[in-house]
Amino acid sequence: MAHPLSRYRLRLLNDFIRIAFVPFLIFLFILSVLHVRPGFLLLPFYLPFVFSCALVRNFYSDYHRRQDAYARGAKLPPQVVGRWPGNLDVLIQRRRAAQSDYLAEFYHELFQKYESTTLNLKLLWIDMYITMDQEHIKYITATGFDRFWKGRLIKEMVEPFLGAGIFNRDDEEWKAHRSLARPFFSRDRATDFELFERYTNTTLTIISSLSASGKAVEVQDLFSRFTLDAAAAALFGTELDSLRCALPVPGQSAGTRMKIVTTDKFGSFAQAFEACQDVYMGRITKGYFWPITQITHDDMTPHVKIIEQCIHPMAARAVERKAERKRVGMTSAEKQDVFLDHLAEHTEDPKHIQDQLLNILLAGRDTTSCLLTFITYFMALYPDVVRRMRADIMEHVGSGVPTSENIKALRYVRAVINETLRLFPPVPHNIRETRHEPVVFPKTDGTFGSPQDNDSIYMPANTPIMFIRFLTQRNQALWGSDAEQFDPDRWLDDRLARFLQNPMMYTPFNSGPRVCIGQNYALNQATYFLVRLLQRFDSFTLAPECQPEGSLPPQGWKHGRGRQAIEQIVPTAAVSTYVKVCSTTSHHVPSYSLIHYFFR
Numbered sequence: 001m002a003h004p005l006s007r008y009r010l011r012l013l014n015d016f017i018r019i020a021f022v023p024f025l026i027f028l029f030i031l032s033v034l035h036v037r038p039g040f041l042l043l044p045f046y047l048p049f050v051f052s053c054a055l056v057r058n059f060y061s062d063y064h065r066r067q068d069a070y071a072r073g074a075k076l077p078p079q080v081v082g083r084w085p086g087n088l089d090v091l092i093q094r095r096r097a098a099q100s101d102y103l104a105e106f107y108h109e110l111f112q113k114y115e116s117t118t119l120n121l122k123l124l125w126i127d128m129y130i131t132m133d134q135e136h137i138k139y140i141t142a143t144g145f146d147r148f149w150k151g152r153l154i155k156e157m158v159e160p161f162l163g164a165g166i167f168n169r170d171d172e173e174w175k176a177h178r179s180l181a182r183p184f185f186s187r188d189r190a191t192d193f194e195l196f197e198r199y200t201n202t203t204l205t206i207i208s209s210l211s212a213s214g215k216a217v218e219v220q221d222l223f224s225r226f227t228l229d230a231a232a233a234a235l236f237g238t239e240l241d242s243l244r245c246a247l248p249v250p251g252q253s254a255g256t257r258m259k260i261v262t263t264d265k266f267g268s269f270a271q272a273f274e275a276c277q278d279v280y281m282g283r284i285t286k287g288y289f290w291p292i293t294q295i296t297h298d299d300m301t302p303h304v305k306i307i308e309q310c311i312h313p314m315a316a317r318a319v320e321r322k323a324e325r326k327r328v329g330m331t332s333a334e335k336q337d338v339f340l341d342h343l344a345e346h347t348e349d350p351k352h353i354q355d356q357l358l359n360i361l362l363a364g365r366d367t368t369s370c371l372l373t374f375i376t377y378f379m380a381l382y383p384d385v386v387r388r389m390r391a392d393i394m395e396h397v398g399s400g401v402p403t404s405e406n407i408k409a410l411r412y413v414r415a416v417i418n419e420t421l422r423l424f425p426p427v428p429h430n431i432r433e434t435r436h437e438p439v440v441f442p443k444t445d446g447t448f449g450s451p452q453d454n455d456s457i458y459m460p461a462n463t464p465i466m467f468i469r470f471l472t473q474r475n476q477a478l479w480g481s482d483a484e485q486f487d488p489d490r491w492l493d494d495r496l497a498r499f500l501q502n503p504m505m506y507t508p509f510n511s512g513p514r515v516c517i518g519q520n521y522a523l524n525q526a527t528y529f530l531v532r533l534l535q536r537f538d539s540f541t542l543a544p545e546c547q548p549e550g551s552l553p554p555q556g557w558k559h560g561r562g563r564q565a566i567e568q569i570v571p572t573a574a575v576s577t578y579v580k581v582c583s584t585t586s587h588h589v590p591s592y593s594l595i596h597y598f599f600r
């Protein structure tokens with residue numbers, strides 16, 4: 001079945017019964033006790049009644065939770081208290097902050113205001129935990145892994161798009177995906193330098209010719225194409241050629257969204273792929289009650305149809321190829337070069353193949369292009385860093401093609417990558433949910449609370465928690481007072497000890513059983529690209545004059561905190577981190593957008 005029943009409608013119905021219908025029955029009951037005949041005139045009484053019921057229910061569940069927490073030797077974290085009922089003002093502020101504030105500053109201010117690294121946002125009376133506490137993140141992702149899962153909230157938002165893929169499943173199903181996908185991204189694949197060279201070459205050719213004619217390069221757009229084409233080759237075995245399509249012209253194509261202009265099926269595939277992420281982000285910003293806007297139609301489905309039209313025939317061909325291999329007597333143990341064929345060895349269900357492909361494409365594309373975008377941004381800001389990277393490369397690689405051995409020797413380049421992933425983690429936060437049991441976080445020393453001191457934090461069952469590594473990785477309490485400075489040397493001098501003693505303060509690739517399986521792949525691909533780039537260019541400049549209006553940092557930031565005062569671009573986040581490129585307020589998808597660096 002291509003589109004599983006949209007569970008969110010059922011959920012909404014359930015919520016409706018709980019919030020409005022049960023009070024309705026109670027209301028009727030009260031009326032009958034009072035011998036009042038029901039009628040429309042009573043509507044003005046009914047609505048406040050529903051509201052009061054919500055308050056009472058909320059009050060009761062808070063009370064119950066506090067008792068349960070104490071009984072377990074724990075306490076509730078501070079709860080954000082807004083001015084309006086249901087913290088509606090906080091919800092609105094958050095939306096506004098996502099459009100105009102420095103990335104995650106909204107959350108940072110809340111953590112400071114309530115003097116706690118874990119909080120309950122409590123939006124519209126619904127529990128929503130946020131944390132930047134490395135110990136809590138450790139418990140969620142590693143030591144207490146079994147007590148959490150991806151959860152209902154996220155699943156129902158992306159079901160049509162990511163379906164039964166690795167990102168969207170838990171337990172046995174997830175394990176099966178993971179053991180299927182992991183071998184493919186093993187060492188062999190992660191060092192597929194032939195493939196890296198092919199797309200690096202095309203990308204550098206574009207940069208060379210633009211720079212030869214003194215033009216600026218839109219790096220974010222270019223890197224999205226680079227990683228998309230490389231991913232398509234490795235996953236589908238297809239030339240997507242987005243690098244050969246018309247590139248956006250710096251300063252002219254401001255604000256347009258989809259930059260893949262081809263109308264062939266791959267062009268529309270790429271667009272549909274982004275549109276799905278767009279819809280997903282919209283759902284997240286609307287919050288818990290997003291399905292109200294999608295009762296009659298699911299915004300995601302039309303885009304998913306386009307994706308299907310593209311992938312199903314490829315999946316079918318892969319299944320044929322498998323039959324062909326069997327016929328000529330090849331064993332399935334032989335290594336498959338293309339992920340699609342690797343999948344077809346294990347399943348013939350085209351929907352299953354599609355889900356897996358899309359999940360990996362999502363995981364691997366924007367993340368790596370984000371890394372490259374922010375590294376080159378820092379390279380443009382700090383010429384001295386470029387000089388040292390080049391020296392590192394000249395010493396260990398020279399001017400030839402890099403090998404996996406000499407990539408390992410590039411310590412300074414790796415420190416630059418580490419430092420970039422620290423300040424701008426491509427995945428700035430993740431969301432998990434407690435299962436059907438409440439959770440008590442261990443205390444800092446690893447022990448659990450005792451009934452005398454209610455020191456550990458308590459989380460109710462079925463409650464989402466967002467962990468914001470973006471803030472953990474800039475926390476001065478962990479990194480020292482220079483936490484917001486870009487300084488690759490912190491990975492090479494005694495400051496490294498801080499990280500070695502407390503590895504959870506830096507988790508760009510996540511940690512625990514769901515740690516990223518593409519880590520080596522991504523690091524190798526990015527390093528390979530940087531080596532080739534730096535063998536050719538020695539100076540990088542930002543070209544703010546080419547940047548579209550509204551995409552430069554607002555004046556007020558000059559007096560802001562930390563990096564705000566020095567930032568030359570506006571970092572923003574959708575599913576992954578990206579550079580803001582236009583002034584429109586729609587939360588559109590990062591890729592194919594504009595930022596211009598001059599490569600000279």
Ligand code: HEM
Nearest residue numbers: 363364367368371426427430508509510514516517518522
């Ligand atoms: C700089 C690049 C990358 C970064 C920073 C990154 C980061 C992450 C993070 C934070 C997660 C955890 C997400 C969550 O649990 O919700 C993750 C998961 C994952 N990543 Fe990456 N990733 C990168 C590149 C890649 C690449 C290139 C691939 C594959 C080609 C990949 C494949 C995956 C997969 C399959 C998962 C899901 C693992 C699971 O749920 O068991 N990633 N990645």
Ligand SMILES: *[C@@H]1O[C@H](CO)[C@@H](O)[C@H](O)[C@H]1NC(C)=O
Nearest residue numbers: 200201202203204205206208
């Ligand atoms: C790309 O490859 C071709 C053929 O190997 C080579 O002549 C050219 O110099 C390469 N271009 C870049 C930018 O590396």
Ligand SMILES: *[C@@H]1O[C@H](CO)[C@@H](O)[C@H](O)[C@H]1NC(C)=O
Nearest residue numbers: 411412414415416418491492
């Ligand atoms: C980079 O970070 C990793 C952890 O992700 C660490 O093990 C490694 O030592 C760091 N290396 C350098 C050179 O910074």
Ligand SMILES: *[C@@H]1O[C@H](CO)[C@@H](O)[C@H](O)[C@H]1NC(C)=O
Nearest residue numbers: 067070071451452453454455
């Ligand atoms: C812990 O909770 C109990 C309520 O069960 C309360 O009486 C006690 O004062 C609390 N202890 C601390 C240290 O807050």
